[in-house]
Each structure stands twice: as C-alpha cells, then as structure tokens.
Amino acid sequence: MAVLRNLLLTVGAASAAVASSNDNLKSCLQYALTDSGSVAFPGDPFYQISDVKVYNLNIPITPAAVTFPTSSQQVAAIVKCAADNGYHVQAKSGGHSYGNYGLGGTDGAVVVDLKHLTQFSMDNTNWQATIGAGTLLGDVTRRLHDAGGRAMSHGTCPQVGSGGHFTIGGLGPTSRQFGAALDHILEVEVVLANSSVVRANKDQNQDILWAIKGAASGFGIVTEFKVRTEPEPGTAVKYEYSFKIGTTEQRGSLFKNWQAYMSNPNLTRKLASTLTLLQDSMIITGTFFGTQEEYDDLKIGSQFPGANGTAVVFEDWLGLVGDWAEEAALELGGGVASNFYSKSSSWTPQTLMSSETIDKMFEYIDLADKDTLLWFLLFDFQGGYTSDVSADTTSYAHRDVLFWLQSYSINLLGSVSQTQIDFLDQVNKICTPTDTPYAAYPGYVDPLMPNGAEAYWGSNLPRLQEIKAEIDPKNVFKNPQSPLPA
Ligand SMILES: Cc1cc2nc3c(=O)[nH]c(=O)nc-3n(C[C@H](O)[C@H](O)[C@H](O)COP(=O)(O)OP(=O)(O)OC[C@H]3O[C@@H](n4cnc5c(N)ncnc54)[C@H](O)[C@@H]3O)c2cc1C
Ligand SMILES: *[C@@H]1O[C@H](CO)[C@@H](O)[C@H](O)[C@H]1NC(C)=O
Ligand SMILES: *[C@@H]1O[C@H](CO)[C@@H](O)[C@H](O)[C@H]1NC(C)=O
Ligand SMILES: *[C@@H]1O[C@H](CO)[C@@H](O)[C@H](O)[C@H]1NC(C)=O
Secondary structure, eight states, X not given: OHHHHHHHHHHHHHHHHHHHHHHHXXXXXXXXXXXXXXXXXXXXXXXXXXXXXXXXXXSOOOOSEEEOOSSHHXXXXXXXXXXXXXXXXXXXXXXXXXXXXXXXXXTTOEEEEOTTOOOEEEETTTTEEEEETXXXXXXXXXXXXXXXXXXXXXXXXXXXXXXXHTTTXXXXXXXXXXOOGGGGEEEEEEEOTTSXXXXXXXSSOHHHHHHHHHHGGGTOEEEEEEEEXXXXXXXXXXXXXXXXXXXXXXXXXXXXXXXXXXXXTTSOTXXXXXXXXXXXXXXXXXXESSOHHHHHHHTOGGXXXXXXXXXXXXXXXXXXXXXXXXXXXXXXXXXXXXXXXXXXXXXXXXXXXOHHHHHHHHHHHHHSOOSOSOEEEEEEEXXXXXXXXXXXXXXXXXXXXXXXXXXXXXXXXXXXXXXXXXXXXXXXXXXXXXXXXXXXXXXXXXTTXXXXXXXXXXXXXXXXXHHHHHHOTTOSSXXXXXXXXX
C-alpha cells in the first residue's frame, strides 16, 4: 500500500508541473473546436475505451487529448495548439497500427482522429479519385466501385484506415499488378508542423510527397489523397490448399516447393499467394486474377502433393473483396482489439532461404515453447509491380522484396509474455538473411525492434532525415521509430 501511495503522490506532483501547459492546450483546443464531441481529454467519461480506443491492448497509451476535426483548417488549428504548447502530434485514421497509431500517445501526445474526413469524388475524365484520409478501406472499395467500377491496391482488412495504410505501403492481392497503395498516390493535401496546409504533387512540394509516400507519420497529417485508379479486375479464382498433417520434413518440403514455384521470375503477376503456418496446420491461399481455365493451366495443385485444395470462381469484385475481408477477420480478429506482438522480415530473389535454413526453421518451430496456441506466421508473396519501381522513387524503400514474413503471437487473457516474444524473435533470427541489412515492413510496427528507422526505410533514411530537419525540426510529429531530424 505504501508503495502505491508513493507512486500516486509522484504522479500527482508531476501532473501539477504540467498543469499550466495542459490548461493552455485545453483552452486552445476548445477554442478551435467548438462542435460538441470534437475534443476529449483524460478524465472524460469513456475516454480510454471510446475516444482513445487502441487496437493493440498490449500497448496502453494515454494521449493528452483526442480531437475529431471536420476540416483541414481544423487539423491545422489543432497542430498549432499542440506545437505552441510543446505537445507532440499523431494522426489516427483507422487506428489499426500494431503500435497504436504510432505510439505517439505514450508520452501524452495530441491525437488527431480523422474519422470525419471521408470526402470522396471521382474525375470521370481521367479516373482519378479524391479520397478523405479518414476513409476506411472497406468504404474505399465500395466508393470506387460505385463511381464507375474502379479499384486500387490495398490490404484486405476493411477496418484499416487509408491515412495510415496508403502512407506506409499498402500491400494487397492486386499489388503485383497495380503496385502498393502508395504507388497510386498522385497528390496529397497535408498539414505540416508549422500548421500550414499544402498540396504536394509532381510539380510542387515534391520532397514532401516523397516523404509522405512511405513515412508520413513523422512528417505531417494527410487530409486528402488524389489517386490513380484501375478498372476492377474481372473474373478471379480464389484458391486454398490446406495441410492438417505432416512431419517436420514434410512441412519443410512443402515450404520449399512453394518458395521455388513463386520465385520463378516468369510467373504471372495475376497470381497472389500467402503461405500461413499455424499451430496445427499449414495453408496456402491466394487469388488468381483470371479464368478457371487459365488457373488450371498454372497447375498449382500439382506443386503441393497431398493437399486438400479448393478453388472458387468469383465474377464480381465486391464479392471477392468481401471474401478476403472474412479471411482477414479470421487472422488477427480484423476490427477486434487484442493483446499481441508482431514482427516482420523479408527476402529478395537474391536472399531466399536455403534448404538448410528452411529445415532449421521448421525444426525450431516444432520444438519451441510458444506459450500460446494463438501464433501464426504469414509468408506473403510480393514482387511484380512493386519491384519495378526503383528504391529511391518513394520513401518506401523495400522494392526488391519477393517475400514478406509477418509473425504474430496473441494472448486473449492478458499481456503478451516474454516467452511469446522470444519465440518470434528466434524464428526471425533463424530465417532472416544475414548478409544484407535487415528490412522490416513499416506497416507492421514492431515497437521492440532496435534501429527501427534503418529497418523500415533502409537506404532512404538519410534523405528522410534531411526533409525532417527542414519541415519538422522540432519533431512535432513524433513517432518513436520515425526518422529524426538530420
Ligand atoms: C487486421 C489488420 C490487417 C492488415 N492487413 C494489411 C495488409 O493486408 N497489407 C498491408 O500492407 N498492411 C496491413 N495491415 C497493416 C496496416 O496497413 C497498418 O497498420 C496501417 O498503418 C494502419 O493504418 P490505420 O490508419 O488503420 O492506423 P492508425 O493507427 O490510425 O495509423 C497508423 C500510423 O499512420 C499514421 N497516420 C494515420 N493517418 C495518417 C494521416 N492521415 N497522415 C499521416 N499519418 C497518418 C498514424 O499516426 C500512425 O503512426 C493490417 C493491419 C491490421 C491490424
Ligand atoms: C484431406 O481431407 C481428408 C478429409 O477431410 C482428411 O482425412 C485428410 O487427412 C486430408 N489430407 C491432408 C493432407 O490434409
Ligand atoms: C523464363 O523465360 C525465359 C524466356 O522465355 C526463359 O529463357 C527462362 O528459362 C525462363 N526462366 C524460368 C526460371 O523458367
Ligand atoms: C511552413 O513550412 C513549409 C515547409 O517547410 C514552408 O514551405 C512554408 O513556407 C512554411 N509556412 C510558414 C507560414 O512558415
């Protein structure tokens, strides 16, 4: 009890010291945002569960305020209130960061929730769409469909937000054909640290556009995107092969077949594929954007002897996207918050896992103490369009990646244990290429990873640091793993 009382006293003293800047922040925000419900503070009823509402329960955060602006001008006013009073700022779009909108809230940042910025329009002369940064992916799909049967690349979870997704990469089943979500971006409207609202495109503020396409959380708040769209893919085949049984050797050999088949440089870009490893099964899933006959010609089934396979043909795009969403919901619980830890790793065509490494990985996985049955490893096949673009075209750097690994360990009852973390660390250690710099996907935030900025942005980090020094020297848009000013 004495320990607890001392702790409370210390906290009390510390909060008295910041009380005056806190009061100034409060009155500034209340003056800028006069609509009811457009700003919430710690202590307000349901602050943590309805205003803060984190996705990863394993990372508790307490922002100094959560704001709900309705215009870019209000976003600018919020940034000014925060910066003038010495607070950091983080945007929140879909709130689906593994690190809870960038961990910006851990030290009491001001959160700018963009849920009201969902404007949409389509220019029918060039099929360029304007999308508010608070629009969730499910709504992006539907609005593009309704506006002339158009589509763009993005991930499969409908509750993810475009603000956080389009600016960090945005990989989905059509990315081998159309690029990452950020490859669709032609222009952004963005609020900068000095609270000015600017547009960035190929003719103006090119550096800002370059930084936004891969690293936005440390550079500004995008309020609106203008994107290239593509005609919706027509007929598609969704396939699934699952394996319930198998010795360590059989599982390793299946993985080797999959890696060999997918790494053929001549393989069609119409094929997407993911290999998922779970406690008691291995599943190969994906979509082929073509007809059943074309799919059968690929003879995928014969690559995986002994598998139970299904192939379902979809004629309508919304039906297919809906089916992906159901699958995404099964993986991480989709929109549902939980305690989890996640890591990522990657391979280029030059650094693929050797046969020995694959064997070692499966041996380790079969024997390791995982402390949960709820762990899984997703190996995503990439390359294609995303690899046509050179590494310095956007701040998103990992253009040469052919396979991504996302690994997860979940605890439904409480905090993730050290054993769970050690398991994912050790898998990464065994399978990650050692002769090239470690490349992690910036969209799968791993708050425990040392040197995050190097791993996320690789060779583009120095230029990002220079741009940061120019447009946000005081680190207003603080994200613990973002580039620091040069
Ligand atoms: C269930 C699930 C499925 C996923 N599937 C995929 C997938 O298939 N492919 C894939 O590539 N990724 C996937 N992801 C990862 C996802 O792309 C990232 O977590 C993404 O950053 C989430 O964006 P958000 O807007 O929902 O999150 P938020 O937590 O709101 O934001 C994430 C980060 O972006 C910043 N940010 C948000 N909005 C803006 C803005 N307007 N301007 C500037 N910065 C902003 C935030 O400050 C924060 O740092 C998935 C994640 C989950 C939870
Ligand atoms: C395929 O399915 C059948 C029936 O459901 C099952 O008995 C068999 O073990 C499965 N085979 C594999 C390789 O999973
Ligand atoms: C890819 O196609 C080229 C040209 O048709 C051919 O020479 C090459 O052998 C093929 N590579 C593989 C791995 O199939
Ligand atoms: C705000 O910062 C941008 C980027 O550095 C700069 O171009 C602009 O002139 C600044 N605006 C003001 C009002 O200082």
